[in-house]
Amino acid sequence: MATVLTVWGSPSATSRTGAVARHVAARLAADGHDVSTLAVRDLPAQALLHADFADPDLRAALARVADADALVIASPVYKAAYSGVLKTFLDVLPQFALRGKEILPVLTGGTPAHVLALDYALRPVLTSLGADHVAQGWFVHERFVTAAGGIQTEGVAPLEELADAFSARLRRPAAVA
Template sequence: MATILTVSASPASPSKTARTRSLVDGYLADAGHTVRSLDVRDLPPAALLHADTTHPAIAAAIELFAGADGVVVATPVYKASFSGLLKTLLDLLPQSGLANKVVLPLATGGTLAHVLILDYALRPVLTALGAPAVVQGHFLLDQTFTLDPDSGQATLTADSEVSLRRAVDRFERELAVRAPVAVAA
């Protein structure tokens, strides 16, 4: 099976974006893939903002990208774009940092008008990093989540969870086509 890196680019904890990433982690692990997760907010802020690729935590994050067959990127939408945390991390990758990788972009936001960030803001950056296959992204409205006031955990509506599962299925199918050796192993 494949090695998949899943990235949550939300500065908040807990968050709807992190919950989305967690659900995807479960789907992929249940399918037999090796899943490695990265919460960008956990990276050292100074090293991240100063693009210190020699810092052990930043170097390890870059290595996670290098070792992945596929990458799932989950971001909240802020001011009609993906999070600055995600952009800062992606800027640290080499120009071909996503070469030979299948990428699934995911976003969470408050209005359907924000769905456009998947194709008009995020896809061009992922493609510029060499991703040969950026599968159709998936957007989840904030209102499809219910927050537990005690734990702060978010739960998706059944319909939204089904649609997220379909997005992950598309990602896995593309991964099987693009990286058949990794998936068949």
């Protein structure tokens, strides 16, 4: 099975995005994948902002990205784009850090108008980092998630279907060159 890193870029400790990311991670883990989570907000802000590659926590986070077969990238939408916390982390990744990796993008927000941030803000950055395949992502409206982490299944049922398809893609043997 695949090694999956779930990266969520919410600046909040009680995050709907974190709840959704953990929900997807649990679903992938239940399907047999080795799943771990990285909350970008827990990385040292000084190291992120100054791209301090000597910082051991930042180096460890970058190594986790390098070691993963696939990533779930989750973020709240602010001002029609993914969070600045996630942007800062993506900015310190090496140019082709996502080469050879499968990516599942997930966004959360308070209005359906933000759904376009998935394809117009996040997807271009993920592909510029070399992602081989960026799966169809999903936007989860905040009304389906409580800050305490409760998830209303009708609001995430389509995301669960996408996570299952993502999991199935990860189980396929790599194409022979």
